[in-house]
Amino acid sequence: MKNNANRTLISGGTVVTPTREIENGTVVFSDGKIVSVEAESHDSPDIDATGKYVLPGLVDLHGDDIERHLFPRAGERVNTTVALDRCDIANASAGVTTKYHAIAFEDIPDDNRSIELARRLAEHIRDFNYETGARIDNRLHMRCELTNETAVDAVSQEIQSGGDLVSLVSHIPGTGQFAGENTLTQRYNLPDGVSESSLQSLETRRNGVSDIELISRAREITELASDRNIPVASHDDETVSSVDNAAAIGVDISEYPLSHRVAQRATELNLSVAMGAPNVVRGGSLWDGPDASQAIRDGVVDILCSDFRPQSLLSSVFTETGDSLKDRVLRVSTVPAAAAGLYDRGRLECGARADVIVVDPDPVPSIARTYVAGDEVYCSA
Template sequence: MSEQILSNARIVLEDRIIDGSVVIRDGKIASIDEGKSSTGEDFGGDYLIPGLVELHTDHLESHYSPRPGVRWHMTSAIQAHDAQIVTSGITTVFDCLRMGSDEDGGFDKGEMREMADAIQAAERDDRLRAEHLIHLRCEVASDNVLDHFADFENDPHVRLVSLMDHSPGQRQFQTMDQYTLYYKTKRGLTDEQFSRFVESRLSLSQKYSAVHRDALAKVCAERGITVASHDDATLAHVEEAKGHGVKLAEFPTSFEAAEASHKSGMSVLMGAPNVVRGKSHSGNIAARDLAKRGVLDVLSSDYVPLSLLHASFVLADEIDGISLPQAIAMVTSTPARTVSLDDRGRIESGLRADLVRVRRTDGVPVIRSVWREGRRVA
């Protein structure tokens, strides 16, 4: 039997912090003991927290397509992504793969299937240190989203599917000012080009969104895949999400949608970069304001992996009523439970020994070591 002892740590449990030691045996947490110890790896008072569980990150995409029109070697991109994920304390990551493309770009049919195959091959070759699962981001207004989704029909790694519509005048882009900045200004479109672009997006949304939402939600229910809504803005959006069996409300764009989602039993997810920056990059609601109202459940690193742990400490420092254990739960136990991963996310006897050693006296926390199933991976 393989045994390790991590001693003299500040152990962050779900409801409190204790000083003590954790015994790891055969990749699982065997026991948790309070008090000082003279055996094992001495943490010297550093925090010991569960490995972080990341449900929504576009980070892999930035490694694979680092410049417009550039495609990097898939295995190399995956390894670079994995290295940054693990050294940010993330031991379980849901890699977002985009389903559906349009005149604004995206990936060809089969391209994301090839990426998923490359991730699984890298795992078999023991190239990766975090556990990688798949989150399919389905653009329901795209005419080819179901064709792309069909490539994952029998893939057990798909554990989360989000239903999203980035058409103008709703959800993420409730005003045309936001949409114009994001699509016209940043892409350098002329007035005529932008007008055609908006007209096409609205037409596609009207034709396909409802039909594709229904079809995808039905398949997910049959396969036991967790469903997420995306950018809900109104009570009608929340009711629609409830009808589709949604368990995760990603990035709601209004207070009323966030509160209604939380009260209905969905886990409300917001971006950790939003917490660290104190505002949304697209001008929507601030995650800290949802935390103050008690309706923020899960954080996602979105596009900055280290922000996940950083934001947890920001919330514990700056939001009255949120303790460090409660903030850490937003990046560990709550996301794990939301997607039915009940074997991780907490420091508890019998669970996976996915653990992170964190030193933090002030400012940005420093990750000292990471274990996945008892194996030191960073």
């Protein structure tokens, strides 16, 4: 397959770099790094990408899909090692080469989310790398429920143990995506066996934390993360003032802002704005949030995340949003990598890490091959 032991040459496809789209281009990588991006094809490549697209590996800053592998149906719990391995395979086959597993540090009246489970998952993710069988770069995104002091303490400890991204979450009934009646049951998909008193207790606890205390906890987490060069996101920003507060304490990313105006304000404050790729592919939000495609057209979206469906990242690249293919690729590769402080990847340029995907557009865009640091980790054939 290769011209020599360490060199791979992919040629003939449409190569998408951060600055242009190259028809019949060539990408060459060796020893885990890209050594050449050329505006011409070669006659005898290792991989003939004719009729296909050659893109940088996708970078997903927020993916909850590990939960689907752990709990595939009500009452079933899969072994953590097995679930993480299956999730790893699924992401490699979706073209995701750097994955931030969004782990919820919160306690709810159900076994699917708890602080103890989050701790165990964090430990497994930190230990799941190339040497232990991982195909892609698996990283830890700690979702810190600020209304829970125990969660704040746990995330503080995880930051010191080695995390990769933190998001500040305040899931308070009656606000944001938890507005309206019966939203705790709807949003958490709680089983019928959960008592009304358990939900009421959760609601009381979350409503019982003052705004001053929430801001204090947010500042504590942000400062601790900043000391270790870990980026911080604010999650579900509901108002302009909430974004202002987030920027004031040093937050880097506004993740899933709940209105167009809030996204616009985050952009004005030079925060990176992240929305859901499923929103783009579906043509709208499931929870009455802003239309991500319209927000893209208005210039207030920098990053798309998979949320719960890793395949949506690739699909978003081939969903018309009124801009170029190059720009659609940037939102799922170069820009999220930079927002996370990973400047070694997310782009097809000389010297970058050889995270490369080959995409077959027919009958629907799908991954033909995935390379991570120059190693082929997935092949559809």
